[in-house]
Amino acid sequence: MTIRTQLNAKRKKLSILMIISFVIFAVGFGFIEIHYSFKILAFFAFIGFIVEVFLLFNMQCPKCGGKIGCTWYSSAIDFSLSNQIKYCPFCGVELDSELEGKG
Numbered sequence: 001m002t003i004r005t006q007l008n009a010k011r012k013k014l015s016i017l018m019i020i021s022f023v024i025f026a027v028g029f030g031f032i033e034i035h036y037s038f039k040i041l042a043f044f045a046f047i048g049f050i051v052e053v054f055l056l057f058n059m060q061c062p063k064c065g066g067k068i069g070c071t072w073y074s075s076a077i078d079f080s081l082s083n084q085i086k087y088c089p090f091c092g093v094e095l096d097s098e099l100e101g102k103g
């Protein structure tokens with residue numbers, strides 16, 4: 001597994017959770033007048049959305065721990081890191097290199 005593969009998997013998971021949270025928030029907010037419990041649902045979905053955005057922007061390089069997530073949003077089109085980004089901007093590790101074992 002390469003560093004890019006690992007980062008893309010995390011990013012995809014968080015992005016999907018973020019979209020689901022936003023949809024639940026919008027639906028919950030839209031139905032507040034129908035039943036009061038939708039307000040609670042919308043509140044927790046909004047909190048989840050904020051947490052997921054925070055986690056996305058604070059994703060770390062597995063080698064140096066630099067917050068590489070904040071560099072992605074200007075270049076990535078979908079859930080994956082742009083192929084034009086070849087190296088970690090903090091430590092210079094090649095993103096297509098294999099992950100080393102822990103230790």
Ligand SMILES: [Zn+2]
Nearest residue numbers: 061064088091
């Ligand atoms: Zn790095």
